[in-house]
Amino acid sequence: xxxxxxxxxxxxxxxxxxRWRRIDPVPWTPLRRPLAESRLALVTSAAFTLPDQxxxxxxxxxxxxxxxxxxxxxxxxxxxxxxxxxxxxxxxxGIHQDANLALPLDxxxxxxxxxxxxxxxxxxxxxxxxITAPGRLMRDSAPEAARRLASDGVEIALLVPV
Amino acid sequence: MCNQTVSLVAAELERQGISTVxxxxxxxxxxxxxxxxxxxxxxHHGYPLDRPNDPARQHAVIEAAxxxxxxxxxxxxxxxxxxxxxx
Numbered sequence: 001x002x003x004x005x006x007x008x009x010x011x012x013x014x015x016x017x018x019r020w021r022r023i024d025p026v027p028w029t030p031l032r033r034p035l036a037e038s039r040l041a042l043v044t045s046a047a048f049t050l051p052d053q054x055x056x057x058x059x060x061x062x063x064x065x066x067x068x069x070x071x072x073x074x075x076x077x078x079x080x081x082x083x084x085x086x087x088x089x090x091x092x093x094g095i096h097q098d099a100n101l102a103l104p105l106d107x108x109x110x111x112x113x114x115x116x117x118x119x120x121x122x123x124x125x126x127x128x129x130x131i132t133a134p135g136r137l138m139r140d141s142a143p144e145a146a147r148r149l150a151s152d153g154v155e156i157a158l159l160v161p162v
Numbered sequence: 163m164c165n166q167t168v169s170l171v172a173a174e175l176e177r178q179g180i181s182t183v184x185x186x187x188x189x190x191x192x193x194x195x196x197x198x199x200x201x202x203x204x205x206h207h208g209y210p211l212d213r214p215n216d217p218a219r220q221h222a223v224i225e226a227a228x229x230x231x232x233x234x235x236x237x238x239x240x241x242x243x244x245x246x247x248x249x
Contacts, residue, residue: 003188003189004188004190006206006207015190020166020190020191020194020195021166021170021195022194022195022196023169023170023173023195023196023197023198023239024196026173026196026197026198026238026239027173027176027177027198027238028176028198028237028238029175029176029179029180029181029182029198030181030234031181031231031232031234032181035228035231035232041180043168043171043172043175044168045164045167045168046164065163087163087164089207090206090207090208091206091207091208091209092208093208094208094209094213094214095208095214097214097215098214098215100211100214100217100220101208101209101210101211101212101213101214101220102210102211104211104220104224106217107211107217107220107221107224108224110217110221111221111224116225116228117228125171127167127168127171129163129164129165129167129168130163130164130167131163131166131167132163134166134167134170137167137170137171138170138174142170142171142173142174143174143178145171145174145175146171146174146175146177146178146180147178149175149178149180150175150178150179150180154180155180155181156180156181156182156183156231157172157175157180157181157182157183158182158183158184158185158224158227158228159168159169159171159172159182159183159184159185160168160184160185160210160211161164161165161167161168161184161185161186161187161210162164162187162207162208162210
């Protein structure tokens with residue numbers, strides 16, 4: 001399973017002293033309508049980009065992490081996505097084989113076809129999850145992503161890290 | 163860090179009226195950061211929805227996550243362990 005033991009000793013030492021950002025108070029939006037009537041958006045931290053989008057910054061380009069995000073249209077061909085996640089602390093092979101592992105757009109389309117979910121939003125968001133200094137994420141990009149999804153009428157979201 | 167990143171984004175979505183569920187791969191991060199609703203999965207980093215090119219197993223994880231959204235008695239923060247049932 002996912003655990004600190006997967007990481008190299010320097011990474012484990014870093015994480016053992018890292019100050020995780022505690023969400024307090026924890027915000028809460030109850031489900032307003034049945035899932036079968038709700039609009040779903042997906043959010044991944046796998047740093048996927050489309051061919052015409054800028055890749056995410058690497059460690060040299062952004063020491064505390066790149067807090068920007070990319071919009072992935074609902075009709076995107078997952079096989080065209082490029083992954084530019086800067087972390088060397090996980091095996092990237094799985095998401096290279098199948099982007100659904102972290103951005104399950106095909107699975108979401110199947111859920112809509114089966115009637116389990118009402119509809120898919122027109123756009124979904126890709127972040128680069130390796131953000132050690134998340135101030136800008138919390139202040140700017142996460143609220144902006146939320147505003148866009150709220151303005152789209154999104155009611156439920158599934159967020160997948162790597 | 164990915165676990166924290168999606169949790170912080172989820173919190174902002176909840177503040178703006180969107181119900182969220184996050185997958186989590188690192189228990190230490192899930193317990194410390196406290197996303198509103200989290201499904202802790204027993205997979206290695208890089209494999210949050212189980213196996214690549216295995217729709218059935220990916221659906222099983224997603225379904226478990228969706229059920230967290232449907233629990234009317236849940237109170238935040240919700241952190242539930244995923245039980246692997248697929249062969």
